[in-house]
Amino acid sequence: MTATETEAPEAPEEQDPWRLRPSVGLGILAGLAVIGTLLAGWLGTLPEETHFEIGRVVFGNIPHFGIVLFYFTVAAFLGVSLLLFAQRAQSWERGAWEQRTGQWRERSKKLIGALMMRTVVEDRRAGTMHSLIYWSFVVLFLGTVTLELDHLAPTGLKFLHGPVYQAYSAILDLAALTFLAGLGWAAIRRYGQRPWRVRTKTRPEDAWILAVLAAIGVTGLLTEAARISLEGQPSFEVWSFVGYPLSNLIPEASASGIHQGFWVSHAALFVVFLVMLPLTKLRHMMTTPVNLALLPRERPKGAMREMPNLLEATDIETVGAARVEEFTWKQLFDTDACTICGRCTEVCPANLTGKPLDPREIVLKLGQVAADTYGISPTVSVDAELTVSSDLVFERITPEELWACTTCRACDEACPAGLEIVDKILDMRRNLSLMEAEFPSELGSTYLSLENSSNVYGADQTTRGDWREELDFEVKMLGEPGVTAEYLYWVGCAGSFDDRNRKVTISTAKLLHEAGVDFAILGPKEFCTGDPARRTGNEYVFQGLALQNIETLNDLGVEKVITQCPHCFNTLGNEYPQFGGDYEVMHHSELLMSLVSDGKIKPKSNGQTVTFHDPCYLGRHNDIYVAPRDVVDAVGERVEMPRNGTKALCCGAGGGKMWYEESTGKRVNIERTEEAVATGADIIATGCPFCFIMLDDGVKELGRDEDVVVKDLAMLLEEQVLGD
């Protein structure tokens, strides 16, 4: 090696992006915890000089060597617990770098929300049960810390005596009772009621966790009872309203030995708990709040993970994620934050309709591969025969699971622990598609259409603007001499070539014209945004289309874009900035509603009932729920489906599924159409070309097209603005 080579700076990608590796941080914390506990032990084993009339002697009836042993044991187990977490952190650090710093205000809010259990209580029953355990645990933990602080404090600063001690005793007994009640409820739910999502993932560790926690609560109360008996049941101890009556069961003569026995059991169970934390799913007590704080990110919800320019790169060895180290550290950390609650599975349209996909299993299988290849315990224990021989996730996750996903984001939205499941699925699809050429056969012709015709239908691009022939006014075309416009109307492939959706385009154009909006289209210069290719993992085709579109838009100086397609809306607004395309993009419902509000178009109500189907890429991916409903309210009487807004069920077309067959189980569009029809609405309104097709097909397949009609919001509005 030459001197120049030795002195050359590291290439940026070779530099360690971590300022402080979490594993190192946890290792340091382990050392500090041990030192801190031993210091507390040194102070705590000094003879207690002060005795208050109303109060208690900490470590009373415990021999000196027992107290010393206690501090040493707690220090050792605390250190081991944190070192086991550090070992898990080393496993997370195998993943690729992903930025999750900055946005501290948002992160703090998420962390506070997590500590307040906000996401957990969204499920009322499970949330209440969890809250009972969690809040009482917090009180008991803080109570123990308070007792220790008071014990270590110099005489003049001690506060846990007199009425304060009595209130403290009552609060801690109440917390202990609540804790046990919550654990009882959890046991009944898991082993009595056994709802599907709990039953299917109940493992021996669940029983152990419940048993150890309950034993900690029970031995705590019994230790208290024995102590009160030993002290001759002083009257002020009646404030320990559980421990005091229990003390009647323990004869004063034998109370000393019984007290020591319970005290040792209580302390031993506590150190067992410390080690169970990193080794079992109990770890979510630590990882879930952190994961929620890590949730805010620069990349919008609807944008897939950025990739280098595949058209120019020459040194890319792999695309997407197939091996543990090809996932990001955050994606690996996610698996340790999973509480195995199954809320994701419960809302998954693929799972609901009998497809082989279960989002919880995706998380657990990735967690297992990551854990098994690093020699740590998996996210949740797995059957012994389910072994893995390498860090290739496809040993456990099948292509059929991944191709069943509609990328609807319902799982991410429902997850109380803030996991990002869709990202993982899409990264694995990228690998399947580009590295293994393993994708549904129908996608082959879709990619060909995109590459050869620049649109997903394989139609003649020169006919993109032909829908204008049905209008009695001119629509400008950007790029023609002298043409400028405030808005580019991005029509999309469906709006240009699909017969049903051309009606939406015509309605939108008429409304914009009526309101005097200055708009123009691109016509043949508009290529597919590439969404179908990107969502099915073909980043190469996506980038080809995206870069061409961005060049066109930038050359024409486009700033504002309107589109009726949420997929185009999402790709243009959220993903093109990754490649240098920055535009202000509006969904047509947003602009149309503002035109109604400004009085530029004046709809009359049709008096009919309308139910609105939230497109996933408008709602969950982009948080647009109000504008479409305002449009509906302006023209009819809105009735909501049971699953609406953030909880809406997908139509089945997202994630590129519009372009390949659904061969297993019930069709998702039928499931959704049945729900829409069951509202009794006259009209099913949509705001997406693919939802429109799926629901319209659904209504016809159910034989309900005589009494229910499916319409895009623009069609509805146009009828009520320009109709007779």
Ligand code: SF4
């Ligand atoms: S994105 Fe939708 S279809 Fe895919 S796993 Fe999540 S809930 Fe299921």
Ligand code: SF4
């Ligand atoms: S991914 Fe989230 S919703 Fe799914 S089981 Fe894990 S914690 Fe629950």
